[in-house]
Amino acid sequence: MRFIIVPGWRDSGPGHWQSLWAERLHGAVRVQQDDWITPSRKAWVDTIARTIALQDEPVVIVAHSLGCIASAHLPPEAVERIKGVLLVAPADPERRAVFSDFAPVPYQKLPYRSVLVASSNDPYCPVRLAGAYARAWGSELVRMQDAGHINIESGYGEWPLGMALLQSLAGDAPLTAHPGFSSSSSTPPSPSSSSSSSLGSLETA
Numbered sequence: 001m002r003f004i005i006v007p008g009w010r011d012s013g014p015g016h017w018q019s020l021w022a023e024r025l026h027g028a029v030r031v032q033q034d035d036w037i038t039p040s041r042k043a044w045v046d047t048i049a050r051t052i053a054l055q056d057e058p059v060v061i062v063a064h065s066l067g068c069i070a071s072a073h074l075p076p077e078a079v080e081r082i083k084g085v086l087l088v089a090p091a092d093p094e095r096r097a098v099f100s101d102f103a104p105v106p107y108q109k110l111p112y113r114s115v116l117v118a119s120s121n122d123p124y125c126p127v128r129l130a131g132a133y134a135r136a137w138g139s140e141l142v143r144m145q146d147a148g149h150i151n152i153e154s155g156y157g158e159w160p161l162g163m164a165l166l167q168s169l170a171g172d173a174p175l176t177a178h179p180g181f182s183s184s185s186s187t188p189p190s191p192s193s194s195s196s197s198s199l200g201s202l203e204t205a
Helices: 017-024 041-053 066-072 097-102 127-137 160-170
Strands: 002-006 028-030 059-064 082-088 113-119 140-144 201-204
Touching: 002 017, 002 041, 002 066, 017 028, 017 059, 017 160, 041 066, 041 097, 059 066, 059 160, 066 082, 066 097, 082 160, 113 127, 113 160, 127 140
Parallel strands: 002 028, 002 059, 059 082, 082 113, 113 140
Antiparallel strands: 140 201
16 A cells, blocks of 8 residues: 655645655655645646556555645546545635636546545635535545644644544555554544544544
């Protein structure tokens, strides 16, 4: 199993949960875009697709922000290699001019399992729009309360809930061989659960 880390606009800096996972996940491959500041849909999508094509195992995408939208634009030949996707705090490409090249967002059902994590106060995407993405893509939706953009500025470094959700996508595949970095510290709620907490509630959109 390969874990393809797909950061969003301006990349994910030191201490961001994506950066920590890229260093510690077994089989992690981090996508490196040529231009993180002025994103181009074609360039970004092509880079992600090439990264997937280079892998000799099935992949799980771990995307954040604009990386989620870029992943939704992937061509069929890349999609065939994907086992699942963790989509965290997707951006709204119609909300900021710098993201406009990624509009319109594809609203077709994704042909693999996907979990979308949204925050009630994300400045880059209203939670209702994130819910619309989840419904269109057939994603299981995790709503987090007051989690901002689910990045280092919002206090999300190690993020055990995210690691537990990733484990649910990976199945029996080991996440890490590094001591002190365990996926067992948090268990994702059942998709049938109607309960909610500060960590979030999981529902099928």
